[in-house]
Amino acid sequence: xxxGLAERIGVDPIVIRFSFVVLGLAGGAGVFLYGLLWMLSVExxxxxxxxxxxxxxxxxxxxxxxxxxxxxxRSLGIWFGDAIVWPAALAATxxxxxxxxxxxxxxAVLRIIAGALMIAGAVALFLGQYTSVNTVxxxxxxxxxxxxxxALLLGPWIWGFGKRLAEEQRDRIRSEERxxxxxxxxDSVLQTLALIQRSDSSGEAASLARRQExxxxxxxxxxxxxxxxxMLNDALDALALRVEERYRVRVDGVVVGDRPMDERLKAxxxxxxxxxxxxxxxxxxxxxxxxxxxxxxxxxxxxxxxxKGFDTAAVPSDRRGIADSIRGRVERFGGTASITSGPEGxxxxxxxxxxxxxx
Amino acid sequence: xxxxxxxxxDHSIFLSGLRSELGRSFEIVGExxxxxxxxxxxxxxxxxxxxxxxxxxxxxGAAIVAAVTKDRPEVKFLALSVSDAAEDVIAVIRAGARGYxxxxxxxxxxxxxxxxxxxxxxxxxxxxxxxxxxAFGGEATTIADPELDQLTPREREVLRxxxxxxxxxxxxxxxxxxxxxxxxxxxxxxxxxxxxxxxELARWATERRIV
Numbered sequence: 316x317x318x319g320l321a322e323r324i325g326v327d328p329i330v331i332r333f334s335f336v337v338l339g340l341a342g343g344a345g346v347f348l349y350g351l352l353w354m355l356s357v358e359x360x361x362x363x364x365x366x367x368x369x370x371x372x373x374x375x376x377x378x379x380x381x382x383x384x385x386x387x388x389r390s391l392g393i394w395f396g397d398a399i400v401w402p403a404a405l406a407a408t409x410x411x412x413x414x415x416x417x418x419x420x421x422x423a424v425l426r427i428i429a430g431a432l433m434i435a436g437a438v439a440l441f442l443g444q445y446t447s448v449n450t451v452x453x454x455x456x457x458x459x460x461x462x463x464x465x466a467l468l469l470g471p472w473i474w475g476f477g478k479r480l481a482e483e484q485r486d487r488i489r490s491e492e493r494x495x496x497x498x499x500x501x502d503s504v505l506q507t508l509a510l511i512q513r514s515d516s517s518g519e520a521a522s523l524a525r526r527q528e529x530x531x532x533x534x535x536x537x538x539x540x541x542x543x544x545x546m547l548n549d550a551l552d553a554l555a556l557r558v559e560e561r562y563r564v565r566v567d568g569v570v571v572g573d574r575p576m577d578e579r580l581k582a583x584x585x586x587x588x589x590x591x592x593x594x595x596x597x598x599x600x601x602x603x604x605x606x607x608x609x610x611x612x613x614x615x616x617x618x619x620x621x622x623k624g625f626d627t628a629a630v631p632s633d634r635r636g637i638a639d640s641i642r643g644r645v646e647r648f649g650g651t652a653s654i655t656s657g658p659e660g661x662x663x664x665x666x667x668x669x670x671x672x673x674x
Numbered sequence: 675x676x677x678x679x680x681x682x683x684d685h686s687i688f689l690s691g692l693r694s695e696l697g698r699s700f701e702i703v704g705e706x707x708x709x710x711x712x713x714x715x716x717x718x719x720x721x722x723x724x725x726x727x728x729x730x731x732x733x734x735g736a737a738i739v740a741a742v743t744k745d746r747p748e749v750k751f752l753a754l755s756v757s758d759a760a761e762d763v764i765a766v767i768r769a770g771a772r773g774y775x776x777x778x779x780x781x782x783x784x785x786x787x788x789x790x791x792x793x794x795x796x797x798x799x800x801x802x803x804x805x806x807x808x809a810f811g812g813e814a815t816t817i818a819d820p821e822l823d824q825l826t827p828r829e830r831e832v833l834r835x836x837x838x839x840x841x842x843x844x845x846x847x848x849x850x851x852x853x854x855x856x857x858x859x860x861x862x863x864x865x866x867x868x869x870x871x872x873x874e875l876a877r878w879a880t881e882r883r884i885v
Contacts, residue, residue, distance in 0.1 A: 501729065505756045506685045509777040513691065525778075569804035569837045572811060604800060604839025608807070617838045659844070 402441035409433030497535045504531060522563040529556050547607065547614075548573045550584045554591065555605070562595035565602040572609035579648045583607070583614050583667045586644040586652070590618035590663040593641075598622025598661060613650070613668035621660040641665070676701045677792045680721035682712040682738060683754070684730045688777070692725065695781050700788065709733050713741045721749060722792050726771070728755035728762050736765040743770040752791045763802070768868050773797025795857045796864035803836035806867060822870045825863065832859045 385404065388394060412430035442454060508531070511524035533552060548570045555566035574580065587605060594603045600622035607616045641663065642652040650667035679700040683689045684707050693702055704719040706712035709732040716724050716738070724742070726735035739751045751771040755763055756778075763774055772791045775784065776799055787797045798806070810825045825833070835845040842860075846853045 501756070502685070506688055506777070509756045510688055510691055512778045513695075513781065567800055567839060569800050571804050571807045571837065573808075602839075606800070606804070606834075606838040608834070610811075619839050621839075662838075 398441065398444050402437040405440065406434050406437035409437065500531065500535060519563070522559065525565065526556065526560055529559070545576050546573050547576060547580055547584070547609070550576055550580070551587075551605065551607065554584060554588050557588070558591050558595055558603070562592070564595040564600070566591060566595075566605055567602060568605045568607075570607050574609050574614075579650075579667045579669070580609075580614060582644045582648050583616055583650070583665060586641045586665050587616050587618055589641045589644070590665070593663075594618060594620040594622065594661060598624070600660065611669065613666060616663075616665040618663040618665075619660060620662075624656040624658055624661050626656070677723060677788060678703045678719075678721045679788060680716050680719055680724040680749075681705045682707075682716075682725065682730075682735070683727040684708060685727075688727075696785070696788070699785055709737050712738045716742050716749060717746055720746065723750050723752060723788050725752050725754055725788070726766070728753050728766050728774075734762060734766070735771070736762070736769040739766055739769040739771050750791050750794070752787060752797060763805075764867075767802075767864070770868065772864065774802045775799050776801070790857075794861075796860045798833070798836055798860060798863075800837045800839055803833045806863060807833050807837060810866075810870075822866050825866065829859050829863050832856055833863060836860075 385400065389400075394400065409430040409432070412426050412433065439455075505528060508524045508528040512521045512528070529552065551568040551570055555568050558564065558566050576584075584607075587607070591603050591605055594600065598620040600620040602620070604619045605616070606619075607614060609615075645652050645665050645667050648667050650665065652666075653664045655662050655664075677700050679696055679702055681689060681692050681696070681702065682705065683692065686707065689705055689707065693705065696702060703721045704715050706715050709730055712726070724738075726738050728735045735751075735753050735755075739753075742749055743751075751766075753763065753766040753771040753774040754777055755774065756776070767774060772794075773787060773796055775787055775797060779787070779799075790797050806825075807830065810823075831849065832845055835848055836842075840848065842853050842856045845851075846856045849856075
């Protein structure tokens, strides 16, 4: 309502609002007037926008009208008394000056000082009517002491708050810089590494490029929370890196349903490591696929290569040993392992239940 | 008839590598190194298949796919990426790309993917298959459209095999279905991926990265 009226007259809405407050203080007329105008007013339709230049003059005009109204109310007898209304009006003016909108302008500090002086004056005026000048002086001293005490009490908190704010800003800048660097590395180095892997798909350079890529990616996309770093996905990455480094065979790992590592998952990943190593050493394939899926019942893993395969019924003793070590790791946690192999490759399937018997 | 291919990548070395490699089996009808240039040139060249880099300044592959698909729906897009954030890859798929492969894919596999895309099939890498399983895993909290927001058991089976490193042919053999049927399933999954409103999709994409 005040906003609409302000727009009509051409002053800041706060001037109008505060006029009503002052009139309200002066015996309640303002409240009545506000209600009346609220009922009569309509929503502004938008084309009666005042030009900003009129502000000061209109404000002075409204101020005179308010003072005039106050005088009329006083002579009519709708009045709380001089001792209350004038200091209140002064204090309200000071407050309005402090809180008026144009924050951030050069005059802002000046305005705050002027407003504070007016409020202080209002307090002195109000108290001065009841007490002697000496008491007022004591009072000002008391107020000063109170402010100093408050500064002592709140000072450290405000200082700490400011410091925290600065720290947060510094962290934000740092993470922005990091993101910039990641984007840059992503657009340059990773692309080159991918290119090397394409142009020389089984040589030493490709293997090196793949390893570099994995390490760089791990660093670029490292989770900021160290607690979250110990996930199944991370264990799989580490496994892939190890095998790729040693046997120069690509390991394509996929995780569905990433979870924090526990001893069961660790046993599963270790068993996968055996199976992947096995495939890398014996199958002759240049890539091994590793897939792990977790759900409510447990975790299932598949290790697959498209290499030459072998007869599972007639395995050489050294390979049986590996098969047993794969099986042994998961069976300890009530899991199962099965191996299928043929001319189109080998696949090891592993399962570890989430809450099986262990021991 | 040779398939007409357009290549978009902001890395000139990679672009020239792709060109020389694909030039043997496809007709390269044009190339571009930035988003605006690509949109104009693809509109003009009308290729059968356009290869777009997922991560590019000025909106990336998704912006190109979205802009071109509006008035040239017949152009099919294959997204190429080095190791991008899942949100970028998902953005490009949802903009209308028919597939996503990593840049480390072998030349033979890439050629195969382009042929597949040209025939109207969808191309999923094992990673993307794993991602879809993850994003569509569990029960949707609010299922706006059960048709779109969930995978059928068969689709799940197909995706699982792709994630395990099976080719379409091997998936077909394993499930005793025809390759055509597998392609139909994968296309259906692609459609769901593009149209679903599953909340998990967005959340998954921002939390993780497809590599």
